[in-house]
Amino acid sequence: LxxxxxxxxxxxxxxxxxxxxxxxxxxxxxxxxxxxxxxxxxxxxxxxxxxxxxxxxxxxxxxxxxxxxxxxxxxxxxxxxxxxxxxPQQRELNLATQPPAVLLLAGLQGAGKTTTAGKLGRWLVKEKKKKVLAVSTDVYRPAAIEQLKTVSAQADIDFFPSQPNEKPLDIAERALDYAKRHFYDVLIVDTAGRLAIDEQMMNEVSELEKNLHPIETLFVVDAMVGQDAINTAKAFGEKLPLTGIILTKVDGDSRGGAALSVRFVTGKPIKFIGVGEKLTGFQRFEPEAMAGRILGMGDIVSLVEDVKNAVDVQKAQKFAEKIKKGDAFDLEDFKEQIAQVKNLGSFSSLIEKLPAQFAQAAGSIDDAQANKMVSRTEGIINSMTPKERRKPEIIKASRKRRIAAGAGVSVQEVNKLLKQFEQSRDMMKMMKKGGMAKMMRAFKS
Ligand code: GDP
Ligand code: MG
The missing domain is CATH 1.20.120.140 (SRP54, nucleotide-binding domain)
Known part of the structure; x- marks a missing residue:
């Protein structure tokens, strides 16, 4: 992409x-x-x-x-x-109710509901200092109930056990009653899913919703599902008064296109994302970052902004006029060019903002090294007389030795700089004569 x-x-x-x-x-x-x-x-x-x-x-x-x-x-x-x-308030988890605030998690089997129950519980304990109880209504799979018990222990939240042959709604209502009597702030209700939309599953979740009056009914959806997301989201959105979405498995290779579809179909805010199987892999949803991920472009937009801000527009225009008029490009101009590069700030932070593929190609840049190079170049030019800067061709051996000594570098480095300057000047000449197209060709060759 x-x-x-x-x-x-x-x-x-x-x-x-x-x-x-x-x-x-x-x-x-x-x-x-x-x-x-x-x-x-x-x-x-x-x-x-x-x-x-x-x-x-x-x-x-x-x-x-x-x-x-x-x-x-x-x-x-x-x-x-x-x-x-x-x-931000719309994306915030709503807990503004008489405790316990009931949070109902709905979604297909394997979407990540049970894992998310643990992640959300942990987050509520750590970030919000809440007393949290979790309950599973997934009576069809005893292993799923055990899973929530394990996850709850890891998350430092309490787990409400069910009895054999108990119905989903009965379990949940007992849990709510228990939560009230023991002053829990939050009750997280994990539900059973199916591999695909299924009438019975939908009715069951809907019944839970109607009786428990959750303040949040969260649709949990796997970011990897792609085109299917739209149908699933539609079905859940029609059956349940959803209040928000939690997008899981955002750590996978998926570009997260599902996020866009689900948000579009339900019109409900995405509140959190799950990134990884560990309970710590849970974050608030950031729309800008997700859009960048879908486009696969890193922080390219902010990179463009940086460049725009750093390059002094007035100076750049003056410079362009100078070239148009045919004034010779001299070492003063060269120095100015370099100063603008320096303005861009740390080189490695610029590279980091590039999409991964480009950044890899560029390799790692040692900031200290790069800055040292720029400073050294400036130092050499500073050691020249104004006349030398305007007419670099007069810089012969003895002047080179003087400049090198003044800047504290070797004569080779003065030569290297003069060579770079010549290349820059050739480029400028080409720009004046043939415009950008010619310059781009020269770049490529
Ligand atoms: P449920 O059927 O909706 O309750 O889904 P589970 O919570 O049991 O999760 C199904 C599988 O997805 C499990 O193997 C989880 O470890 C895994 N999983 C859940 N959330 C994430 C996530 O954010 N990232 C990754 N990589 N795996 C996840
Ligand atoms: Mg489960």
């Missing part, structure tokens, strides 16, 4: 604004990208429509190419649809 998006970026590089014609092709790529991330088809259709409306005619600001601008719009819309428009 990242490849697709970088293709989008490339396709429209060099075009000044986003137009009807270049948008068509880009949107086609974005559509395929979303489908590859397992976002359900109706959701993709809606998203593309939104993106198109936002993108058309959008002025491309500053140093962004239209491709980068479009990726920005895609990311923003995705974030919005996935829950960026929910307020």
């Amino acid at each position: 990242t490849q697709r998006l970088s293709k989008v970026v490339k396709t429209i590089t060099g075009q000044a604004r986003i137009t009807e014609s270049n948008t068509q092709e880009m949107l086609r790529e974005v559509r395929i990208a979303l489908l590859e991330a397992d976002v359900a088809i109706p959701v993709v259709r809606d998203l593309i429509k939104r993106i198109k409306e936002k993108a058309l005619g959008e002025e491309v600001v500053g140093s962004l190419t239209p491709g980068q601008a479009l990726v920005g719009i895609v990311h923003k819309e995705l974030t919005e649809v996935i829950g960026g428009s929910d307020t």
Whole structure:
């Protein structure tokens, strides 16, 4: 998917604004990208429509190419649809009721309900200092009840045992009564799931919901399920008054496209994500991060922001004019270029923001090393006279020795810098003569 998006970026590089014609092709790529991330088809259709409306005619600001601008719009819309428009209060777990607050977990078998009961319980104990009781109504699988007992012990919450042949609702009601009498803050109700939507299962959960009056009815869904998510979510959403979603297995290879579909179909906020089998693998849901994951682009948007902020726009313009007028590119200009690079801050933090594949290609960068190089280059230029900076060709052996001594470096390093400067100047000349296209070719060769 990242490849697709970088293709989008490339396709429209060099075009000044986003137009009807270049948008068509880009949107086609974005559509395929979303489908590859397992976002359900109706959701993709809606998203593309939104993106198109936002993108058309959008002025491309500053140093962004239209491709980068479009990726920005895609990311923003995705974030919005996935829950960026929910307020933090809407994403917060609601406990505002006469205790015990009943939290009902519903979802297919294997979605991660029992694991999530433990994770949520642990979170309530650790983060909210609550007294928590858990109960299982999964009477069809004794092992599932045992599983909740084990998980509860690990989570430091209490477990309410059931009796043989007890019905789900009876167990839950006894547990609620017990929780009231023993002043629990929260009762977590784990339910039985099926491998697919099933009338009996639905009626059972629905009956629990009607009688227990949970303050939260949470739909637990596996992020790996892909296109199926939309049907499951629809079925649960129609049968139960859901208050939120917990997305599990976000640690897997899935891009998390299911998150988008489930949020879209139910209209309910995603409140938490499960990341791993351990009980500590439980986090609040962050729409922006999830949108980035779906797009597979790391923090590329914030990277674009950083670059925009760091490069001094006025200086860059002055510089561009200078080149246009044909003024010679000298060592002063070179120094300015380097200073701008330095402005970008730590090199490794820039690399970290790139998508994983690029970051790997770039390898690890030693910040200290890179900064030392930049400082050294500046030091050498500082040791030159203004005349030498303007006319570097007068720098011969004796001047080199003087400069090297002044900057505390070897003559070879002065030579290296002059060589780099010459390459930069050639590039500038090419830019003046043949424009960007020629320069890009030179880069590639
Ligand atoms: P239930 O049938 O809905 O109660 O699902 P379980 O809680 O029993 O989970 C089914 C399987 O998924 C178990 O093997 C869990 O360890 C695993 N699982 C649950 N949540 C996560 C998660 O966030 N990440 C990973 N990797 N595995 C999970
Ligand atoms: Mg279970």
